[in-house]
Amino acid sequence: MTGPEDRGHAEIEATYDMVARHYAAEYADDLAEKILDRALLSAFAEMVGRGALIGDLGCGPGFEARFLAELGLGVTGVDVSGGMIAEAQRLHAGVQGLEFVRGSLLALPFGDASLSGAVAIYSVIHLDAARRAQAYAEMARIVRPGGALLLAVHTSAAGFPAGSMRRLEEWWGHRIGLDGHFIAAEEVLARLDEVGFDLTARLDRGPSTPREFLSQRAYLLARRR
Template sequence: MTGADSGAGRAAGAHERVRRSYDAVAAEYRARIGDELAGKPLDRALLGALVEEAGAGAVIADLGCGPGHIAGWLAGRQRRVVGVDLSPAMVAIGSDRHPEAEFREGDLLRLPARDGEFGAAVALYSLIHLAPDELSPALAEIRRVLRPGAPLLVAFHIGTEVRNLTEWWGHPVDVDFHYLEPTAVTGALREAGFRIEAELERAPYPHEAATRRAYLLARRED
């Protein structure tokens, strides 16, 4: 086996572990997290800004959509929305709970979308499941499915650590959470062909895990 084959195999195995882990907690995740935007005023404001930036008629992608709560919120603003998630259980829940949006099963490294299909995208806490060497390829893939000038909103936990969960809400799992430094993500975005338009950080809300969070609003260059 060549080094490239070995690396691809490790990546596939890691993604399969993420898929199985989210399948295992999908129903509990929906019950606990599905209404979280009601308690996140800053997130709602940033998503609202993205809707305005996208403009009428734009299709918005929710990448790493989980149970579809953000896709549903966006669709409620009279926008066409496509949610994409690695977990088929999450896709099934999203399709059932939010029929006003479309849902597709897919990987951030191989998005199930045409070149330039979307007029905007959000990736909230989905980049955190990528290995460090997958960040740039994933952002390049996101750029591929965005039309020129389209905005992208990403969010992630700030830091340099990797946390592995083997138990989540009483379910056995095996999933890594990669905390990210904002400078690393802004650099990868620029390298992938995005212009950074806004950066901000916030402390956690009382009901959230105790991590600082970063938000980056970027735009695909022509």
């Protein structure tokens, strides 16, 4: 018998499988316009050091993963969607220090304390509070003491305050079912503190490109205790 957690996981996977090709094409040059995102990713790369092994958790088509690999990191991108992993592998074939594997935020395919850091850019927003807590615990498990974490969430939007949820049922002509949670930065910080991360820096911003959803968002850069 399938429980709510399994159904939610299946919805995320099915949705991103359906839109993977369109998503990859739509946002192919998105990072080039995101000055602050590039600055934070670059700061993260300096924190972990050149040659460090890191995970891009919920990597999608792999644009941030490629950016970090080109800065000299060894990057493994992980995504629950096989369609997204296929797009990432197609788009970034041959990039040195970069690989992509299918996997879940709730059971990451890395050993304990095996990575110098991880990034999770909007990847926890589709998880309810209980599963987010599980994902944070997994991030703490895989990042070694002194390692870094860069995590981003949507915090609010018009009609959607922190703590609310938006149900998406159509995307680029596809009938889907996907929940998106708006999460207060303070909630994320409290949960990260519980699992062993200390805040290094925080950035709050609104949309920075014409294609971005009209939300407020928080970027949190932390160190593993």
